[in-house]
Amino acid sequence: MKPVIELKNIKKIYNAGEEGSVTNALDGISLEIKDGEFVAIMGPSGSGKSTLLHVLGFLDKQTSGDYYFQGKNNKNYSDEELARIRNREIGFIFQSFNLLPRTKVIDNVKLPLIYSDIKESEWNKLAEQAIESVGLLHRINHEPSQLSGGEQQRVAIARALINNPKVIFADEPTGNLDSKSGEAIMDILQDLNENHKHTIVLVTHETQTARNAERIIRLKDGLIESDEKVAERFRKGSGSLK
Amino acid sequence: MKKSQNALEKEADLLNNFLTMNFKYGLKNSLKNLNVNRSRSILTILGIVIGITSIILIMSIGQGAQDLILNQIQGMGSKAITLSPGKQAEGFSSSSMLDSILSDSLKEREMEALLKKNNVPNVAKVIPIVFGNVTASYQSNIYRLMILGATEDVLDVYEVYPDVGNFFTKEDVASKANVVVIGSKVKTELFGESDALGKTIKLKSKAFRVIGVLPSKGQGSLVNFDESAFAPYTVVQESILGIKYFQHLIVEVDKEENTEQVVSDIKITLRNLHDITDPKNDDFSVQTQADLVKQVSTVTGILTLFLASVAAISLVVGGVGIMNIMLVSVTERTREIGLRKAVGANSKDILSQFLLEAMMLTSIGGFIGVFLGVVFGFLISIVLTNVAGLDWRFSFPVGAALLGIGVAVLIGLVFGIYPARQASKKSPIEALRYE
Numbered sequence: 001m002k003p004v005i006e007l008k009n010i011k012k013i014y015n016a017g018e019e020g021s022v023t024n025a026l027d028g029i030s031l032e033i034k035d036g037e038f039v040a041i042m043g044p045s046g047s048g049k050s051t052l053l054h055v056l057g058f059l060d061k062q063t064s065g066d067y068y069f070q071g072k073n074n075k076n077y078s079d080e081e082l083a084r085i086r087n088r089e090i091g092f093i094f095q096s097f098n099l100l101p102r103t104k105v106i107d108n109v110k111l112p113l114i115y116s117d118i119k120e121s122e123w124n125k126l127a128e129q130a131i132e133s134v135g136l137l138h139r140i141n142h143e144p145s146q147l148s149g150g151e152q153q154r155v156a157i158a159r160a161l162i163n164n165p166k167v168i169f170a171d172e173p174t175g176n177l178d179s180k181s182g183e184a185i186m187d188i189l190q191d192l193n194e195n196h197k198h199t200i201v202l203v204t205h206e207t208q209t210a211r212n213a214e215r216i217i218r219l220k221d222g223l224i225e226s227d228e229k230v231a232e233r234f235r236k237g238s239g240s241l242k
Numbered sequence: 243m244k245k246s247q248n249a250l251e252k253e254a255d256l257l258n259n260f261l262t263m264n265f266k267y268g269l270k271n272s273l274k275n276l277n278v279n280r281s282r283s284i285l286t287i288l289g290i291v292i293g294i295t296s297i298i299l300i301m302s303i304g305q306g307a308q309d310l311i312l313n314q315i316q317g318m319g320s321k322a323i324t325l326s327p328g329k330q331a332e333g334f335s336s337s338s339m340l341d342s343i344l345s346d347s348l349k350e351r352e353m354e355a356l357l358k359k360n361n362v363p364n365v366a367k368v369i370p371i372v373f374g375n376v377t378a379s380y381q382s383n384i385y386r387l388m389i390l391g392a393t394e395d396v397l398d399v400y401e402v403y404p405d406v407g408n409f410f411t412k413e414d415v416a417s418k419a420n421v422v423v424i425g426s427k428v429k430t431e432l433f434g435e436s437d438a439l440g441k442t443i444k445l446k447s448k449a450f451r452v453i454g455v456l457p458s459k460g461q462g463s464l465v466n467f468d469e470s471a472f473a474p475y476t477v478v479q480e481s482i483l484g485i486k487y488f489q490h491l492i493v494e495v496d497k498e499e500n501t502e503q504v505v506s507d508i509k510i511t512l513r514n515l516h517d518i519t520d521p522k523n524d525d526f527s528v529q530t531q532a533d534l535v536k537q538v539s540t541v542t543g544i545l546t547l548f549l550a551s552v553a554a555i556s557l558v559v560g561g562v563g564i565m566n567i568m569l570v571s572v573t574e575r576t577r578e579i580g581l582r583k584a585v586g587a588n589s590k591d592i593l594s595q596f597l598l599e600a601m602m603l604t605s606i607g608g609f610i611g612v613f614l615g616v617v618f619g620f621l622i623s624i625v626l627t628n629v630a631g632l633d634w635r636f637s638f639p640v641g642a643a644l645l646g647i648g649v650a651v652l653i654g655l656v657f658g659i660y661p662a663r664q665a666s667k668k669s670p671i672e673a674l675r676y677e
Contacts, residue, residue, distance in 0.1 A: 059584055059671045080588045086670075087586020098581045098674065102278055114267050115586040159585065 002071065003032040004166060004199050005056060010065035012051050012222075025051040026062070027222035033201065035166075038193040040202045040213035047219040050171060053203045057090055057169040058082045070166070087115050091160025091198075095172035097152040099144040099159075105131065106140050109158045116163060130158040134188060150181025157188055167199040168192065174209050186212045211235060272599040276606075279571075283603060286567045289560025290607030290653065291614065294646045296553035298615025299622075301642035304546030306623060306634055311538050313633065315531060321366070321498050322399060323505060324529045325491040346487035347516065347525040353491060355511050362493075362507040364500040369395045370475050371490040374483045378432060378471065380443045385431040387424075388470040389445060391478025399492055402467055404454030407439045415474040420481070423454035427468040445471075448481050501530055557649065560607070561657040568600050568661035579665055580673025593666040600658025601651055608650025612643045 012026040025048045033039055043049045054060035055067065058074065067074050069085065077085070086092075091112075099108045109127045118126070131137055134154040144152055153173060160168055170189065174182030190212050192198045204210050211234055218225040276283045327345035348370075355361055356368050372391040377384060396402070397409050402423070410421050422443065429438050442449045450473065459467050479485055495504045505528050512526055513519075572579070579592055587595075616638060623636035 054671050057584075059674070060669075080590075083583065083586055083588035083591075086584060092584050094674070098577065098584075100578060100581070102274075111582070112585040115582075115588075115591055120266070163586075 002035065003068075004035045004070055005031075005033040005201075006068040006071075007031050007056075008066040008068075010052075010055060010062045010067060012048070012055060012060070013063045024222050026055070028065070029219075029222070029224060031217065031224065031227065033167075033199065036193070036197050036199055037215060038190070038200045038202070038213045040204055040210035040216045041219065042204060042207070042210050042216055043219035043225070044205070046221075048222040049203050049219050051222075052219065053169055053171055053201065056201060057092055058086050059092075083115070087112055088163055089166050091163065091165040091168045093153070093156050093160050093168065093170040093173045095175040097144070097149075097156045097176070099152055099155055101145065102143055104141050104143060105136065105147070105155050108144065108155055109162055111159060112163050118163075126162055127158075130162045131155075133161065134158045148181065149177050150184055153177060153181070153185050154188065157185070157192075161192070161198075165198070167201060170200065170202045172204055173202070174204070174206070182209065268595060268598050269602070271595065272602040275571075275599060276603060282567065286563055287560075287603055287607035287610070289556060289563045290604050290650055291611045293553060293557035293560050294608050294611025294650055295614040295618065296556065297550050297649075298612055298639060298642050298646050299618050300549045300553055301546060301645075302615065302619030302636075302639045303622060304542060304549070305637060305639055305642075306619075306626075308539060308542040308546075309635055309637070310632060311542065312535055315534050315538065321495045321501070322531060323493040323495065323501065323508070324534075325493060325508065326489070326527050326529070327487065327525065328527065329524060345525060346485070348488045348491055349486055352512060352515060352526075353488070355515050356491070356493060356508060361511040362504055364496050364504050364507070365493055366496045367395050367492075367494040369393050369399060369492040369494070370488040371396070371492060372475050372478050372483055372485065372488055374478075376446050376482055378428065378443050378445050380432040380441065383432045383434075385428060387428050388465075389422075389478055389482055390465075390470055390472050391475035391483070392472065393475060395494075396472065396492075399494070400465070400467065402456050402459075402472065405457040407452070407454035409454055409472070410474050415476055418476045418480065419474060420448065420450045420477060421453045421473065422450040423456060423472040424452055425456050425466075425468040425470045426458040428471055429455050445473075446482050501532075505530060554649075557653055561604075561653040564600055564603060564654065565657040565661060568596060568603075568658055569664065571599075572596060572661050572665040575665075576668060576673045576676040579668050580670050580676065583668075583670035584674060589666040592668075593662045596662035596665045597655065597658045600662065601654030604650045604654030604658075605647060608647040611650065612646045615646065616643065 008030050010026055010029045011024065014023040014025055015021075016023060027048075029048075029052060041049045041052060051060065055062050058069075069089070074082070074085070100111065106124070106127050109130055110123050113123045113126065128137070128140070131140055134157050136151060136154055136158065139147060139151060139155075144155070147155065153176075157173075168189070173185055173189070177185065186209060189200055189202070193200045200213075202210070202213055210216050211230060213230060214235065215227070215229050217227045325348060327347040353368050353370055356365060359365075369392055373388060375386060376389045377386050379385075390396075393415050394410055394412050403409070404423055407423070409423055410419065413419075414421050422445065424432075424438065424443075432438070432443060433441065438452045438455055441452050443452060444450070456467055473482075475488075493504065493508060495501050508528055509521070509524070513521070513524070516525060518524060582592060582595075619639070620636050623634050626632045626634040
């Protein structure tokens with residue numbers, strides 16, 4: 001199967017300060033992620049896992065190296081083209097939900113559609129479908145401040161799903177949630193991966209959470225420390241470990 | 243793939259994007275965001291409201307004043323041509339005005355020449371005008387009035403028809419009769435409530451019999467007839483002013499279309515009479531109603547424009563306020579900008595969003611300003627009509643209203659572009675990290 005994501009020697013260097021102190025956030029990462037995979041990226045803070053996710057999610061550009069997304073090198077993409085990919089091809093879930101305040105659930109979920117080519121007449125239908133798939137139809141006209149953390153994150157997932165993206169990137173999606181809500185979120189992500197064939201890339205520092213994935217990539221100091229499949233018997237949701 | 247674009251293409255792109263962006267959503271979203279900080283939005287647009295209101299008000303009043311003056315000029319009849327002694331005034335130089343006051347180039351001789359059919363064939367009437375300030379007294383009452391000397395034909399030119407008594411006649415002019423027609427204010431000052439007709443008043447210690455009283459015409463006339471008195475020019479020249487010349491000659495044309503012909507006939511006649519070969523040396527000036535209308539329109543137009551530009555300064559101040567608040571808004575909403583970029587908004591989308599918001603803010607201010615300006619203009623017209631007794635006509639200043647809204651939108655564009663650019667330049671990842 002063709003990889004949906006292919007990185008070749010990706011480096012991200014930050015030049016901070018006037019003396020030119022240089023930080024190598026990513027120090028040459030090469031990896032492949034296949035279509036339909038569920039990958040967790042782990043590592044201590046400062047290991048570069050968030051930077052890697054941002055590069056993968058087209059929120060940030062690598063300093064050097066090649067990034068092939070669906071076989072295409074993104075090196076020379078303009079601001080507009082990057083925005084287009086973020087809009088059509090990928091979905092993002094953040095630790096802090098990032099919902100628009102004082103904005104109804106349905107309008108939050110619709111947000112990506114505003115920047116797409118999809119006709120306005122279809123927006124409501126699509127948004128309702130996405131909200132239904134995370135089980136929040138009864139909250140459709142609520143505002144984020146009226147929802148629990150878990151519910152807010154489910155709205156964010158609905159928003160990430162609305163353009164039916166190839167890949168969903170989740171940056172510590174359970175980090176701000178209690179363990180029960182967190183598990184519910186992970187169940188949804190697992191369902192999206194297994195039953196709806198979305199490729200999922202998850203950044204987390206919790207081993208428990210990472211065990212929902214089928215593959216765990218560990219980073220240290222901007223380099224891949226290990227990259228291994230999760231043995232089926234350890235995977236959560238398969239029932240063998242609990 | 244567009245790798246390099248020149249600036250022009252970028253502009254066109256921006257406009258295109260602005261139009262294709264979901265406009266309805268943009269408007270709704272802007273309104274919502276402005277509504278979230280309602281009191282802040284209201285205070286911000288106050289500057290624009292005040293600016294636009296004053297501009298509309300000034301333009302409305304300017305238009306009203308101009309209409310009022312022009313109506314009065316045209317009231318004299320478009321067939322009237324005014325001759326004044328002295329050189330044609332160029333602008334408002336003091337020397338030419340002084341020249342006109344001191345010159346005595348228009349006398350009986352000139353009037354007779356103009357009345358000859360072979361000189362100026364299309365003349366209907368020539369009315370001499372002399373005037374000056376003089377002290378009038380009746381018993382112990384003293385009042386300083388303006389005495390106007392003319393022939394009986396002035397009645398129709400100034401539309402001064404007495405409501406008590408009569409105007410003087412041709413015979414009165416010929417016989418240099420000491421008769422006078424007084425304005426309404428003169429009547430009350432000298433006679434109070436008692437009857438004035440037939441009484442004798444003293445003008446410069448000469449006795450004049452009051453034969454008529456004019457109705458009140460109110461303020462706002464070019465000449466305040468209420469504070470004036472009319473007498474035959476012959477007697478005013480001889481007994482009161484002690485002059486032999488005229489301050490004006492009003493020439494009435496038989497038909498309006500002959501005005502230009504008459505003007506050139508008058509010039510030729512007077513130049514021949516005064517042996518003038520070079521028109522630059524003319525010792526008289528000719529002014530048609532059309533000239534006067536043009537001059538007055540220019541003056542009131544300049545005045546209105548000047549006042550409006552003073553008011554426009556407040557718009558600049560208002561615009562800076564808009565820019566300031568938009569910058570605050572951009573900073574406050576950094577995370578929102580980051581999120582929008584993360585879900586697919588490009589820089590132009592963000593630019594449009596904030597620009598639209600600024601323009602929305604100023605155009606709301608513009609609409610309110612136009613509304614208030616029109617309302618105040620209307621109230622002032624009511625006050626001027628009912629209290630000051632002017633024949634003030636309120637007209638809705640359509641041009642000014644469109645201009646006001648246009649300017650408001652433009653201010654949003656000009657002062658909104660910088661904050662909007664700041665917003666659009668934010669990198670998504672830095673914006674999302676912003677606390």
